[in-house]
Amino acid sequence: DSGVTQTPKHLITATGQRVTLRCSPRSGDLSVYWYQQSLDQGLQFLIHYYNGEERAKGNILERFSAQQFPDLHSELNLSSLELGDSALYFCASSVTPDTGELFFGEGSRLTVL
Amino acid sequence: GENVEQHPSTLSVQEGDSAVIKCTYSDSASNYFPWYKQELGKRPQLIIDIRSNVGEKKDQRIAVTLNKTAKHFSLHITETQPEDSAVYFCAASGGTYKYIFGTGTRLKVLA
Numbered sequence: 254d255s256g257v258t259q260t261p262k263h264l265i266t267a268t269g270q271r272v273t274l275r276c277s278p279r280s281g282d283l284s285v286y287w288y289q290q291s292l293d294q295g296l297q298f299l300i301h302y303y304n305g306e307e308r309a310k311g312n313i314l315e316r317f318s319a320q321q322f323p324d325l326h327s328e329l330n331l332s333s334l335e336l337g338d339s340a341l342y343f344c345a346s347s348v349t350p351d352t353g354e355l356f357f358g359e360g361s362r363l364t365v366l
Numbered sequence: 367g368e369n370v371e372q373h374p375s376t377l378s379v380q381e382g383d384s385a386v387i388k389c390t391y392s393d394s395a396s397n398y399f400p401w402y403k404q405e406l407g408k409r410p411q412l413i414i415d416i417r418s419n420v421g422e423k424k425d426q427r428i429a430v431t432l433n434k435t436a437k438h439f440s441l442h443i444t445e446t447q448p449e450d451s452a453v454y455f456c457a458a459s460g461g462t463y464k465y466i467f468g469t470g471t472r473l474k475v476l477a
Contacts, residue, residue, distance in 0.1 A: 345465075
């Protein structure tokens with residue numbers, strides 16, 4: 254158990270819909286990263302928050318947004334969903350904002366039909 | 367932009383042989399180079415890391431080497447075992463608040 258909690262574990266929805274994925278980091282970790290992993294693909298960096306502020310953006314679509322709340326949990330919002338958005342979405346947390354070990358959650362598997 | 371290239375994409379070795387996976391990064395500001403192992407259906411987990419002020423680091427059967435001048439770093443696994451079969455990801459971070467992963471290497475250790 255990494256200490257990072259992601260919900261929901263599985264989500265099935267239709268094209269055009271909107272979903273919210275939630276991540277609770279390890280106790281004491283201020284950094285939260287979001288990654289997208291499509292079938293048999295690598296880990297695509299989406300966005301990084303540190304202590305409530307956005308620190309870096311990767312290849313995140315405009316239809317996607319995220320935020321980190323005062324209690325440090327984070328949410329990734331995916332809207333106007335397309336078939337190609339089907340993937341495993343990982344959240345990871347770390348103590349420091351730029352280096353050090355990332356602790357991954359179990360992921361949220363999104364299926365868009 | 368930042369990029370991490372990883373080779374090979376798949377690697378099959380006989381049990382007991384060595385495996386080498388190589389990565390190249392583009393961002394000169396990167397100063398932290400971890401390796402993660404992802405078993406089927408599970409989350410990635412750190413297996414070893416190296417910082418830019420070190421050229422080599424070893425932990426039992428695994429080792430990582432870093433060539434900052436060439437922007438290359440490599441993972442070496444010796445005496446491979448079936449439980450080493452997994453997908454391995456290299457990553458580079460430092461300076462930009464991005465933590466960029468390579469495309470992954472699927473390692474199969476044949477018994």
